[in-house]
Amino acid sequence: xxxxxxxxxxxxxxxxxxxxxxxxxxxxxxxxxxxxxxxxxxxxxxxxxxxxxxxxxxxxxxxxxxxxxxxxxxxxxxxxxxxxxxxxxxxxxxxxxxxxxxxxxxxxxxxxxxxxxxxxxxxxxxxxxxxxxxxxxxxxxxxxxxxxxxxxxxxxxxxxxxxxxxxxxxxxxxxxxxxxxxxxxxxxxxxxxxxxxxxxxxxxxxxxxxxxxxxxxxxxxxxxxxxxxxxxxxxxxxxxxxxxxxxxxxxxxxxxxxxxxxxxxxxxxxxxxxxxxxxxxxxxxxxxxxxxxxxxxxxxxxxxxxxxxxxxxxxxxxxxxxxxxxxxxxxxxxxxxxxxxxxxxxxxxxxxxxxxxxxxxxxxxxxxxxxxxxxxxxxxxxxxxxxxxxxxxxxxxxxxxxxxxxxxxxxxxxxxxxxxxxxxxxxxxxxxxxxxxxxxxxxxxxxxxxxxxxxxxxxxxxxxxxxxxxxxxxxxxxxxxxxxxxxxxxxxxxxxxxxxxxxxxxxxxxxxxxxxxxxxxxxxxxxxxxxxxxxxxxxxxxxxxxxxxxxxxxxxxxxxxxxxxxxxxxxxxxxxxxxxxxxxxxxxxxxxxxxxxxxxxxxxxxxxxxxxxxx
Numbered sequence: 030x031x032x033x034x035x036x037x038x039x040x041x042x043x044x045x046x047x048x049x050x051x052x053x054x055x056x057x058x059x060x061x062x063x064x065x066x067x068x069x070x071x072x073x074x075x076x077x078x079x080x081x082x083x084x085x086x087x088x089x090x091x092x093x094x095x096x097x098x099x100x101x102x103x104x105x106x107x108x109x110x111x112x113x114x115x116x117x118x119x120x121x122x123x124x125x126x127x128x129x130x131x132x133x134x135x136x137x138x139x140x141x142x143x144x145x146x147x148x149x150x151x152x153x154x155x156x157x158x159x160x161x162x163x164x165x166x167x168x169x170x171x172x173x174x175x176x177x178x179x180x181x182x183x184x185x186x187x188x189x190x191x192x193x194x195x196x197x198x199x200x201x202x203x204x205x206x207x208x209x210x211x212x213x214x215x216x217x218x219x220x221x222x223x224x225x226x227x228x229x230x231x232x233x234x235x236x237x238x239x240x241x242x243x244x245x246x247x248x249x250x251x252x253x254x255x256x257x258x259x260x261x262x263x264x265x266x267x268x269x270x271x272x273x274x275x276x277x278x279x280x281x282x283x284x285x286x287x288x289x290x291x292x293x294x295x296x297x298x299x300x301x302x303x304x305x306x307x308x309x310x311x312x313x314x315x316x317x318x319x320x321x322x323x324x325x326x327x328x329x330x331x332x333x334x335x336x337x338x339x340x341x342x343x344x345x346x347x348x349x350x351x352x353x354x355x356x357x358x359x360x361x362x363x364x365x366x367x368x369x370x371x372x373x374x375x376x377x378x379x380x381x382x383x384x385x386x387x388x389x390x391x392x393x394x395x396x397x398x399x400x401x402x403x404x405x406x407x408x409x410x411x412x413x414x415x416x417x418x419x420x421x422x423x424x425x426x427x428x429x430x431x432x433x434x435x436x437x438x439x440x441x442x443x444x445x446x447x448x449x450x451x452x453x454x455x456x457x458x459x460x461x462x463x464x465x466x467x468x469x470x471x472x473x474x475x476x477x478x479x480x481x482x483x484x485x486x487x488x489x490x491x492x493x494x495x496x497x498x499x500x501x502x503x504x505x506x507x508x509x510x511x512x513x514x515x516x517x518x519x520x521x522x523x524x525x526x527x528x529x530x531x532x533x534x535x536x537x538x539x540x541x542x543x544x545x546x547x548x549x550x551x552x553x554x555x556x557x558x559x560x561x562x563x564x565x566x567x568x569x570x571x572x573x574x575x576x577x578x579x580x581x582x583x584x585x586x587x588x589x590x591x592x593x594x595x596x597x598x599x600x601x602x603x604x605x606x607x608x609x610x611x612x613x614x615x616x617x618x619x620x621x622x623x624x625x626x627x628x629x630x631x632x633x634x635x636x637x638x639x640x641x642x643x644x
Contacts, residue, residue: 045366046065047062048062048064048105048107048363048366049061049062049099049105049106049108049189050108050359050362050363051095051108051109051110051184051359052199052359053184054222055220055221055245056079056081056221057078057079057081057355058077059075059076059359060078060359061074061359061362062074062075062105063363065367069369070363070367070369072360074102076098077355081260092183092184095184095186106190106192106366106385107189107190108192108362108365108366109180109181109186109190109193109194110199110358110359110362111176111195111376112195112196112223113196113223113225114223114239115172115176115180116171116172117142117170117171117172118169118197118234119169119236120166120169120235121166121169123138123165125163131167135152135154135167136152139152139169142169142171148174148175148176149174150171150172150173150174151171151173151376152169152171152172152376153169153170154168154169155167155372156168157233157234157372158231168234168235168374170194170198170376171376177193190377191377191385192365193376194373194376195237195374196220196239196358197225197234197237198234198361198370198374199357199358199361199365200218200357201229201370201372202362202364202365202369202371204216204361206360206361207342208316211314211342212229212231213229213231213312213313213314214228214229214314215229216228216229216316216318217292217338218317218357218358219243219319219322220244220319220321221243221244222243222246223242224239224243224288225239226238226239226292226296228296228313230306232371233372236299238299242287242288243321244319244320247321247324250280250281250284251265251266254281266324267324268325269325271326273326282330285327285331286334289334289336293336315336315337316339316340317338317340317341318340318357319354319357320354320355322338322340341354341357441616445616448613448616451613452612452613462607462609463540463604466540466571466604467490470602471488473569474488474544477562477566481558481562483546483547483549485546486545486547486591486592486597487599488542491542491543491603494543494584495582495584539604540603540604541572541601541602541603541604542602543578543584543599543600544599545586545598545600546597546598547591547593547596547598548596555596559598563577563600566600572603572604573604573606574602574603575600575602575603577599578600578601583599
């Protein structure tokens with residue numbers, strides 16, 4: 030009788046987040062704990078039990094060690110790897126029929142492949158590629174149910190068993206994760222007692238076999254050649270190169286040749302039955318897995334035997350790159366159990382699958398019950414807290430109203446005090462700002478003078494400049510007449526009658542400077558240089574206005590000896606307004622804009638530094 034392990038085509042079962050892959054070898058038991066992580070699989074823990082070192086433990090001792098490891102890891106779901114020699118995996122061709130008839134045809138093929146046996150057969154299958162020429166292919170794996178149950182009982186994992194698959198299927202899943210772009214490969218896994226061979230085409234398994242020659246075969250042969258114990262031979266095999274060099278063992282290459290001959294025989298038989306694969310012309314890479322391939326010099330010797338093996342690829346993912354040697358099968362088993370295998374094959378008996386579903390359902394019910402109790406407690410606590418908080422809130426609001434009223438009064442008093450203090454200090458800040466602006470103006474004018482051929486004859490602040498009476502203009506250049514002035518008074522100290530500035534001229538004074546300069550040369554070059562100077566000064570944030578002073582506002586303060594007629598220009602430099610020039614609105618009055626004071630504003634105290642030599 031043949032029983033399919035997963036009768037549901039979708040293989041729907043309760044999902045798990047963590048799983049412990051268990052790979053029980055003949056001399057070593059490996060554990061790999063993994064969990065789902067953002068669409069991938071992350072390795073949490075790896076551990077191995079060396080049965081040689083533990084004294085070749087019996088079934089009871091092995092079961093106790095496994096239970097101890099499960100307890101240490103908080104009893105996660107277990108995914109068991111079944112030795113390949115206990116199962117059969119093969120590609121079968123079936124006619125194109127309805128999906129409900131596929132299982133019946135596969136079951137008949139499973140009967141034929143299993144032969145005559147008194148034990149029920151557990152099998153599973155997956156589709157292997159699309160249908161071609163009215164034929165469809167399936168990858169079928171089967172095993173006697175008695176062998177599966179014996180393995181489960183020997184390890185004592187009945188309560189935690191979640192998944193079972195074979196070494197070959199685990200290797201396929203691990204290789205697809207490590208090398209997703211590789212489509213043709215021969216996977217060779219050398220275990221302790223046997224070697225498993227898997228052929229992968231188009232990323233899917235098409236052939237698998239095993240033969241009873243593994244790492245222990247090489248160890249026993251080396252012990253016989255070196256006349257030492259198996260333990261000593263195993264240690265030497267990991268450290269010494271017995272193929273070349275001073276410690277080469279003449280008879281050891283012949284032992285490896287026997288293993289190579291058996292491997293080639295298995296492969297040649299399959300290629301003889303599938304000549305189309307060999308005739309495609311694309312070579313198939315040989316991928317080695319298992320700790321035995323890490324023996325010094327072994328891979329180099331196999332290359333000489335026309336078997337260019339490469340070690341298991343590390344892949345680009347962090348979980349695969351951190352995989353220790355020898356855990357490839359366990360990692361592939363974890364991938365399948367967590368739902369990351371493209372070709373999953375499960376040999377878990379039906380009652381274990383049903384028991385796991387019931388256990389998962391029970392856990393969900395317990396979780397829902399606990400959540401409902403917690404919700405009720407939270408609702409009761411929230412209602413109680415809400416009533417209490419309303420009372421406290423009422424008291425707090427009353428206290429806040431009183432405190433807010435007191436704070437408003439105090440803030441008004443402090444604001445008025447700060448305002449008075451600021452208005453007291455603002456003239457000082459204004460004078461300090463004017464001093465900084467004066468220093469920057471001097472630096473800018475000095476820089477412009479050093480770069481061009483002209484000179485300044487007068488530099489005066491506007492208040493002083495426009496306060497000069499017109500009668501002092503005794504040095505006006507020839508050919509220019511002063512506007513008429515009206516004598517206001519006479520003084521013995523000042524001498525003759527002195528003309529005072531008009532009201533309009535006094536109002537023209539702004540915070541800033543008047544700069545008079547002479548530019549020699551022809552008129553065109555003088556205009557160009559003057560335009561460049563004005564543009565340069567306008568680009569400075571220091572000034573709000575840079576322009577020529579009109580003739581009616583000029584004062585003749587310069588010595589006529591330093592003036593070039595018709596090349597004498599007067600620039601009006603108005604400082605940009607800052608916050609210190611205008612009083613702040615009182616705190617008890619609403620601020621309003623003043624449209625009568627246009628122009629740029631600067632920060633109250635910009636950091637000052639002397640300008641550079643470049644413009």
